[in-house]
Amino acid sequence: MKFVARVALVSAAMIALAVPAGAAATKGPAAGKTVTVGVIADVTGSAAVYGTMQKNAYDLATADAAAGIIDAGGATLSFNVQDAASDGAQVVNLMQKFTTDGTTPLVLGPTLSGEAFKAFPLAKAANFPVIGTSTTAEGVTAIGPTVFRVSLAESQAIPPTVAKVQSIWHGKNVAIIYGDDNAFTKTDGALFQREFEKSGATVVDTETFHIGDKDFQAQLTRIASKKPDIIAIGGLFPEATKIIEQAGKLGIKAHMVGGNGLNSTAMYATAGPAAQGVVVGAAWFIGNKYTGNEAFVKRFKAKYGSLPDQFAAQAYAAAQVVAALVKSGATTKDEFSAGLRGLRIVQTVLGPIAFDSNRDVKAAPVVLQIVKDGFAYLQ
Amino acid sequence: MLAQQLLNALFLGAVYALFALGYTLIFGVLDILNLAHAAIYMIAAFAAYSLVADGLPLPLAAGLAIVMAGVIGILLDRVAFAPLRRRNAGTLVPLISSIGVAIVIGAIARAVYGIDERHFVEGGLDATPIHLGPVTFTSLEAIILATAIGLMFGLSYVLRATVLGRNIRAVAQDRVAAALLGVDLERTIAATFFIASALGGAAGILTGLEYNAVSLDLGSQIELKGLAVIILGGMGSITGAVIGGFAIGIVETLAVAYGLSAWRDALTFGVMFLILVARPAGIFGARALRSA
Numbered sequence: 001m002k003f004v005a006r007v008a009l010v011s012a013a014m015i016a017l018a019v020p021a022g023a024a025a026t027k028g029p030a031a032g033k034t035v036t037v038g039v040i041a042d043v044t045g046s047a048a049v050y051g052t053m054q055k056n057a058y059d060l061a062t063a064d065a066a067a068g069i070i071d072a073g074g075a076t077l078s079f080n081v082q083d084a085a086s087d088g089a090q091v092v093n094l095m096q097k098f099t100t101d102g103t104t105p106l107v108l109g110p111t112l113s114g115e116a117f118k119a120f121p122l123a124k125a126a127n128f129p130v131i132g133t134s135t136t137a138e139g140v141t142a143i144g145p146t147v148f149r150v151s152l153a154e155s156q157a158i159p160p161t162v163a164k165v166q167s168i169w170h171g172k173n174v175a176i177i178y179g180d181d182n183a184f185t186k187t188d189g190a191l192f193q194r195e196f197e198k199s200g201a202t203v204v205d206t207e208t209f210h211i212g213d214k215d216f217q218a219q220l221t222r223i224a225s226k227k228p229d230i231i232a233i234g235g236l237f238p239e240a241t242k243i244i245e246q247a248g249k250l251g252i253k254a255h256m257v258g259g260n261g262l263n264s265t266a267m268y269a270t271a272g273p274a275a276q277g278v279v280v281g282a283a284w285f286i287g288n289k290y291t292g293n294e295a296f297v298k299r300f301k302a303k304y305g306s307l308p309d310q311f312a313a314q315a316y317a318a319a320q321v322v323a324a325l326v327k328s329g330a331t332t333k334d335e336f337s338a339g340l341r342g343l344r345i346v347q348t349v350l351g352p353i354a355f356d357s358n359r360d361v362k363a364a365p366v367v368l369q370i371v372k373d374g375f376a377y378l379q
Numbered sequence: 380m381l382a383q384q385l386l387n388a389l390f391l392g393a394v395y396a397l398f399a400l401g402y403t404l405i406f407g408v409l410d411i412l413n414l415a416h417a418a419i420y421m422i423a424a425f426a427a428y429s430l431v432a433d434g435l436p437l438p439l440a441a442g443l444a445i446v447m448a449g450v451i452g453i454l455l456d457r458v459a460f461a462p463l464r465r466r467n468a469g470t471l472v473p474l475i476s477s478i479g480v481a482i483v484i485g486a487i488a489r490a491v492y493g494i495d496e497r498h499f500v501e502g503g504l505d506a507t508p509i510h511l512g513p514v515t516f517t518s519l520e521a522i523i524l525a526t527a528i529g530l531m532f533g534l535s536y537v538l539r540a541t542v543l544g545r546n547i548r549a550v551a552q553d554r555v556a557a558a559l560l561g562v563d564l565e566r567t568i569a570a571t572f573f574i575a576s577a578l579g580g581a582a583g584i585l586t587g588l589e590y591n592a593v594s595l596d597l598g599s600q601i602e603l604k605g606l607a608v609i610i611l612g613g614m615g616s617i618t619g620a621v622i623g624g625f626a627i628g629i630v631e632t633l634a635v636a637y638g639l640s641a642w643r644d645a646l647t648f649g650v651m652f653l654i655l656v657a658r659p660a661g662i663f664g665a666r667a668l669r670s671a
Contacts (some may be wrong), residue, residue, distance in 0.1 A: 046492040046596060182640050208641045214590040217387040220636035225380040238496060242590055250383075251508050251515055270498055270591075339456055 004353050028073020029329030034074070037322055038104035039079050040119070041093045042111040045086025049238065050134060050311045051111045055081045056131035057312040058108075058302050060210050064299070070320060073327030079319060084110055088118050088148060095108035095119035099126040105333040106131070108318050111311075113137035113183040120147050129337040134181040134311050135320045137183040141236075145310040148340050148359040150318045150350070152283035154187045154259050157365040161281025162195035162232075162255065164367045164378060166360040167288055171196070171257050172205045173230035177219055177243060178234025188234025188259045196232065205226055208365075216243045228254050236261035248274030257281070278370045279378055282348050284313040285366045286375060292320075293349040307344065317348035382513040383631070390520055390589070392628025393527035397565055398582040398601050399608035399620040400534060401575035407615030408551045408571045411470050414588055415455055415477040416579045417598030417605065423448035423580025424587035424597055425488055428497050437499070441584050448580020449573035455480055455660035456572040461565070475534040481598075498592040499587065523585045530581055534574065538617065547571055551615070611651050613661030622662060627651070 039058050042051030047197050057077035064070040065077040080103070091175040098107045101123055107130045111120055117136040123130040124144025132140055132149035136157075162288060165171070174196045178189030193203055204226040207219035220243070231247065231254045233240050240262045247256070248271075256278045263282035268275050283374070285299060286307065296316055300308040305320045324346045325339040345354045356362045368375040396418060405413045430440035456524040459476040466600045489620045508515045538544035549557035558564050586601070592598060608627055612619025627647055634646045 031650060037395055044489075044494070049496070110505060183460055194546075206640075207635065210644070214586070214600065215387075215391055217390070218384060218632040219640055221380060221383045222636055222638070222640075238592075239592075242592065245591065249515070249517055249520075251510070270496070347454055 005347075010088070018212050026071055028075070028327040030072070030326050030331050031074030033331050034076040035078075035326050036077050037077070037083040038094075038098035038107045040084050040091055040111075040115075040329075041081055042086040042115075043081070043083035044237050045084075046113050047128065047303055048084040051083070051086070051144050052110060053309050053312040054109065054133065054315040055083075056300065056317035057308065057344075060296075060300055061316055061323075063303075065319075065323060069295075069299075070323045071325040071327055073329075075326045075331070076324055077319075077326055079108070081106065084115065086111075088115055090118045091115040091334070092122065094288060095122045096129075099123055099128040105129070105331060106322065106336045107314070108133055110135070111375070113187070116140050116171055117143070117183065120144060122197060123147065127337070128247035128333055129340055130141060130338070131318050131321070133314045135184075137187045145215070145359075146337055150348075150354055152225075152260065152363055152365055153360055154184065154191055155229055156189065156360070156363075157281040157283060158191040158259055159195050160334065160365055161259070161279065161367050162192065162199060165230070165255070165279050165283075166199040166297060167258050168378070169230060171198045171199075171201050171255065173226065173228045174201045174230045175205040175207070175223040175226055175228035175254070176203060176230060176232045176234065177207040177209065177216070177223065177241065179211050179236070181210045182236075184261065185211070185234045185236065188261065190234075191259075192232035192234060192257075196230070201230070207242075209235070211236070213239060213244055214365060216246050216249065220252060221248050223247075223254075224250055226254050230255045230257060232256075233258040233262065233318060237264040237266045237270075239367065241266060241275070241367075244271045244274050255279070260310060263368070263375075265309060268373060268375075273371045276372065278376070280368045280370070281365050282368055283361075283363065283365060283375065284311075285368055286311045288366070290347075290349060291347045292349045294340060296349045313349050317350045317353065320348040322348050322355070380551075380636065383515065386516060386634050388632035389625070390394055390516075390524055390627040390628075391632060393489075393524050393607050394582050394586050394589070394624075395601070395628055396621045396624025397527045397530060397578055397585070399612070399616065399624050400607045401488065401577075401579035401582075402605050403609040403612070403617065403620040404534075404547075404571060404575040404578075406609065407617075408547060408568065409460070409464075409473075411453070411460065411473045411477075412606075413477050413575070414474060414539035414602070415459065415481040416483065416575070417453070417602035418481035418488075419448050419451055419576045419598075420579045420583035420586075420601065421593075421598035422451065422484050422488055424582075424590065424593040425492055425497070426580075426582040428499055428582045428587065428593045431499055437588075440586075443582075444584055445577050445581050446619055448583075449509065449577035451484075452572035452576025452579075453569050454575065456569060461568075464568075480594065485598075487597060494594070496592050498591050498593070500591060511561045519588065523589055526581070527585060530578060535579065535617065537574070543567070543570055607648065607651055609661075611654060611661055613664035616663040617662055619663030 041054040043055050062078045082094050113135045120143040129146045136154045137150050176192050178187030260282050262280040330336045330339040345352045354362045367378045369378040427444035459480045494597050546562045550567045608623040612623030630647045634643045
């Protein structure tokens with residue numbers, strides 16, 4: 001069965017690569033109807049760097065749906081982005097609002113896994129469909145049968161990434177540094193520990209930090225004293241860039257690897273030469289050749305003046321999934337729930353995606369390496 | 380490893396101390412907590428970033444931004460504290476007033492600079508490591524440390540050996556008596572705000588340079604630690620702020636050095652609690668600004 005699914009995905013990928021972008025909108029069962037999808041994103045507050053990318057992607061998706069670039073089968077599709085301000089209580093309030101006020105048949109978001117653990121139980125209680133687009137911690141979709149996610153879980157991204165780097169680096173001693181106050185980064189830390197030990201390496205040191213920290217020299221000095229071959233970073237890019245930069249200053253030469261949180265153009269723009277060679281296991285490659293990706297990157301850059309990151313790409317992919325469901329006739333919450341359960345492969349900027357039986361996205365991670373001015377597939 | 384960790388602690392502690400000096404100076408003179416101090420720390424770093432981005436050489440940009448921080452401090456006093464002082468509003472109302480100013484400064488910074496982190500140099504600062512025996516550091520870090528320590532000595536000199544310093548100490552000792560003896564109260568308070576905010580701004584700029592990163596949350600990360608430093612050192616004590624800053628830097632760094640990174644903050648505040656149990660007025664509580 002798994003083999004059949006893989007073949008189907010590979011075939012879909014090949015078709016996707018062959019289909020030109022920007023196909024004209026078609027007329028579907030929902031033609032003429034209006035669907036407004038509620039979005040919860042941290043546009044302000046401590047997670048604003050991620051939530052703003054998501055908001056921009058949804059605003060672009062609304063414009064693209066109106067222009068027929070995203071095909072919603074003739075329906076008017078728009079995304080109502082509400083700012084959760086990186087505040088757990090506001091996330092809960094917004095989820096309460098969206099699941100009860102009848103303005104939306106589906107909710108996308110919130111931005112962070114920790115927020116999802118607070119908000120998704122409300123969706124479960126209301127039997128309301130939700131899609132996480134950047135909530136990658138373990139256990140998110142297990143919250144309830146109406147919880148789906150297009151974001152590749154860290155448990156899907158990290159194991160193949162570790163396997164790939166170990167096939168090249170053959171590291172014996174590994175140090176791990178991760179954020180211990182965030183569900184996502186804690187998941188990364190635990191997964192790196194498990195996967196590197198599974199690969200036969202010894203974890204010689206484990207250090208922690210807090211989101212927002214700027215000084216990592218004490219942790220890195222301790223790591224340096226253990227002489228690891230590899231340093232695994234469980235973090236998001238604002239901290240990861242500083243870890244990499246400060247490791248360079250301290251003269252640390254170990255290989256470095258991280259997960260989805262490091263998949264940002266800020267990695268090479270900010271950390272500079274120190275970031276070269278860092279490996280990132282992620283859900284999206286900015287230079288991938290899947291249908292519409294190149295055009296998405298171009299339009300995003302033209303509209304906002306900056307390149308999209310993975311948060312933006314996953315949000316846009318969620319919009320594409322929603323459009324596919326609307327095209328097939330879904331306009332109510334029950335129709336979206338049923339549509340998500342039976343979703344066939346959808347072509348997105350992440351590549352062809354579908355959901356597995358746990359409602360997690362079924363897609364392959366990409367293992368990237370930072371080169372001079374960007375990312376490239378790790379060879 | 381210990382030598383390197385102590386050097387790391389020195390870098391960290393110097394910035395904590397510099398930040399806390401401004402905090403404690405205003406408390407020593409006016410008996411109020413200026414919670415807008417962290418916002419000035421942040422906005423000064425952004426100002427220096429802007430000036431560098433406009434092509435000014437870094438030392439000139441940093442100097443101008445420090446002066447600007449001092450001027451903002453004077454404005455802060457005029458807007459948030461002076462009217463309340465005239466109405467004898469006590470110590471809690473100015474505290475809330477300073478929070479209001481901090482929020483306004485934060486909103487202005489957000490409107491001007493957006494939410495993205497800004498970098499003095501895109502692509503990383505040139506940070507060629509200097510190896511000196513068992514320790515490694517960069518020339519930039521050495522300059523930052525020397526600047527921070529130089530500013531601390533400079534403040535100490537101003538307070539001990541200048542007319543302005545004597546006036547500040549007199550106002551801190553007894554405002555009414557100082558006024559009766561001819562000290563211009565408002566001018567002295569304005570000078571205090573200028574010096575305190577300039578020091579806070581300098582700390583923000585040095586932090587921004589050290590990590591090549593300026594962001595809206597820059598101040599929020601140091602605010603609580605700065606408060607801890609001045610309570611630990613003794614409210615209003617200049618020496619206490621310096622010793623407290625380095626002490627917290629050392630405890631934080633050594634917590635990590637001995638494998639307790641997950642307990643870093645708990646340990647830091649735990650040690651602070653124990654010291655305060657033994658000396659409720661802080662390490663130099665009896666030697667506050669009034670006797671500096």
